[in-house]
Amino acid sequence: MEGTQMSPEEMEQRRNMVLQMCVCPSCPSWVECGEKGGYCFPTIGKSGCITEEKGCTCPGCPATAKMGLKHTYFCTKGSEMEQSSA
Ligand code: SF4
Numbered sequence: 341m342e343g344t345q346m347s348p349e350e351m352e353q354r355r356n357m358v359l360q361m362c363v364c365p366s367c368p369s370w371v372e373c374g375e376k377g378g379y380c381f382p383t384i385g386k387s388g389c390i391t392e393e394k395g396c397t398c399p400g401c402p403a404t405a406k407m408g409l410k411h412t413y414f415c416t417k418g419s420e421m422e423q424s425s426a
């Protein structure tokens with residue numbers, strides 16, 4: 341997977357880019373608990389507070405287009421990398 345070949349600096353840059361694009365806070369499943377979203381990203385992964393799947397706005401998120409994400413519900417099911425290897 342692409343994430344494993346990146347330097348720590350690149351990973352951090354990419355992580356910040358994903359967090360800026362993330363539309364999770366406007367999702368029906370969102371629970372406010374101080375998290376910033378970006379659950380699709382390998383070093384973020386599942387939410388510690390979202391457990392109920394009430395809809396997912398990931399398909400309309402710029403990160404989905406930009407990174408070619410194939411999955412949804414990253415907050416409950418894990419990052420793109422996690423779900424791809426499951
Ligand atoms: S794809 Fe989903 S989890 Fe990833 S940044 Fe966008 S809204 Fe957040």
Ligand code: SF4
Nearest residue numbers: 364367396397414415
């Ligand atoms: S990962 Fe999907 S379901 Fe979870 S909060 Fe983000 S948009 Fe909503």
